[in-house]
Amino acid sequence: MKHKKRNRQKARLPTAPIQPSGTVITRQIINTGYSEHGASYTKGSLAGWRPIRSSPQSDIDVNLSTLRARSADLVMSAPVASSAINTSRTNVIGAGLQLSPKPKYKLLGMTAAEAEEWAKAVKEEFELWATSKFCDALRKNNWYDMQDIAYICYMIDGDSFAVFKYRPPVPGMPYSLRIQLIEASRVCNPNVQSVFDAISPYDMTVRNLDNGNRIINGVEVDDDGAVVAYWVCNRYPYDPTNMSTLSQWQRVEAFGPLTGQPNILQICHDERPEQYRGVPYLAPVLEVIKQVGRYTDAELTAAIIKSFFSLFFKEQFVSNGQFPLQPVFGQHERIILDPNAFELGPATLNVLPPGYDVTSVDAQRSLSTFEPFTRELIKQVGATLEQPYEVLMKAFNSSYSASRAALLQAWAAFKTRRVWFSRDFCQPCYEIWLAESVAIGRIKAPGFFTDPLKRKAWSNAEWYGPVMGVLDPVKDAEGAALRVLYGFSTREKEAAEMTGTSWNENVERLAIEQQTMKSLEIPIVTTTVSKTTQAIPEEGGNQKQ
Known part of the structure; x- marks a missing residue:
């Protein structure tokens, strides 16, 4: 028995629409995702932007x-x-x-x-x-x-x-x-x-x-x-x-x-x-800073020229070589006529040779856009370098909150770089020095050269540097006191970061000073009262009145 031969249809894309007449419409492949956006080479704004990322x-x-x-x-x-x-x-x-x-x-x-x-x-x-x-x-x-x-x-x-x-x-x-x-x-x-x-x-x-x-x-x-x-x-x-x-x-x-x-x-x-x-x-930011510098130099030069008052005298006949208006000037102020030498400057008088004339140039120049334009560019520079405009230009003209926010932003970057630098330079130098000190017997550290774990334990250290700029010393001191009180920090760390001093040395010195003041019968003030410290409980649990 013969089987009928089946007619196999050609495969087609399931997304290709079919007209009632049976004609299949072929669709053009369309790029997806970033192909039509940041990675597009067909958009006019991106067609010429073809950077290469390499090693x-x-x-x-x-x-x-x-x-x-x-x-x-x-x-x-x-x-x-x-x-x-x-x-x-x-x-x-x-x-x-x-x-x-x-x-x-x-x-x-x-x-x-x-x-x-x-x-x-x-x-x-x-x-x-x-x-x-x-x-x-x-x-x-x-x-x-x-x-x-x-x-x-x-x-x-x-x-x-x-x-x-x-x-x-x-x-x-x-x-x-x-x-x-x-x-x-x-x-x-x-x-x-x-x-x-x-x-x-x-x-x-x-x-x-x-x-x-x-x-x-x-x-x-x-x-x-x-x-x-x-x-x-x-x-x-x-x-x-x-x-x-x-x-x-x-x-x-x-x-x-x-x-x-x-x-x-x-x-x-x-x-x-x-x-x-x-x-x-x-x-x-090399290019931006260079352009800001050029713009600043141009505006500065224009402002200087604008401030000059220079006159040019044109001769209609050949003179005897003497500068005009000679009686007006003192003997030491007079100059010899030199037709090839001219100068711009405050109250400068120049003589032109016969046949030459000067057309004045309008020196009026508006600087109204200089400051806001350069400020916006410097803001971009500061954002790139993680130094807000206020910190970079030392211009704290905003409110206390805005200025402190700028300091906090900059300080986050400063602390990060401090950690990097201490890891790369300070700590290795200290460890190399400590190894020599232990080797020559000036410092005792048992197990330093025999156990790497103990060597690391002996070498452990912290590094302190300058503290963030203080806009309100009272608030900053109260904040430090609260951090110590609730265990978020230590007196040693706060002393090092706030004043760059050692807390141990401070209290030892304070003890000497207080003993001296007692011997001289000078009153000693031991507490300060403020809205914040009034609510701080003492060690016994009682609040200050």
Whole structure:
């Protein structure tokens, strides 16, 4: 029995509509999602916008020479750029971050009192080293001043470096540890330097012929991409005062092979994976700040010219070479006629040669739009740099609440950078110093070199710096008192952050002062009364009346 052959229909898209006549309408494929929005190449506003996202080396390292030079130039010439760097430095570092040793006494089998006494001894010993210029390999600055220098270089160049060196102790300085600060431009690929132009992409990565490691812009990494060494040049890439010195590179291992401790520190904050060099703080706003500076210079020049009162005299005949109106001026004020010399200035009189005339130019120039326009641009700069306009320009003209909100916004960024800097510079320096101090017997720390966990417990510390600007000292002090009262903070932390002093030293000094006042029969005021403190309960549970 023969089966009838079935007619198979051609497959069609289920979404394709069919007309009554049976004709299938073919639809054009339509892009979805971002294809018609942020990723569109057909919209007129986006058709010419075709950026390329590449590796950190292509996007950052190749352009670092230009970014550093422009960043440094703006800091030296543009008030807005200088304010951004100095404001960050003042609030993050101030006069230097202060050490507060915090050994984990429970892990170390100590009591709180014993840990406190140990911390006092360590702090005094650390001050011996940190406050001396002998801690600097160049003997120029103490350790707190070096914080300032390292931070500014990190902000301007994107990163800065500190090398640990050891030199024989000198009278008054029992420690051998020395620190040498190095600017970012000196850490570069061996035998590859760039002065005015960006480094060629072909020169960005070279090979260490001894071990086959890659060297990326002065940072040597192994096959896993881990940093193993830094290459430091003995001179700056461009230094007209030192052109006779032959460039040589020194390979500095990142970590000691025996101790595992760092030999060199890179003060930097990475923004992308596999990023080995930092980006200058001002990089995102270089163009805007430069344009604001040009606009300001143009308006300033126009205002100066507008304030001048200059006259031009035209001769109809050849004179005897004497300036007209000679009797009007004193002998020392008269000038000899020079037809080739003209000057603009306050109350300047100029003589034109015969046949020349001057057409006046309207010097009237309205500055009504200058201030609001530049203010809006600087607001954008401040938002990018996490420094509100009020903080960046030191213009607290708004209400107390608005000014405090601006300070709080800026302070959040300042505290974050303080944590970064203390992790990259302060804490490693302290740990290296503490290791030497324990090794030479000036500090006792059992188990420091035998147990890594105990070493970490002995090395634990906190770092304090300047406090946020205070608009109302009374409210700030009351807030500190409440934080201590309810256990949100400690007296030591509040003293360090509010005044940069030690609470222990403060109370000891206060005891001496009170004893002196008692001996002289001077009344001692022990309490202050305010709307807030009236409601604070005393230790016994009774409220102040």
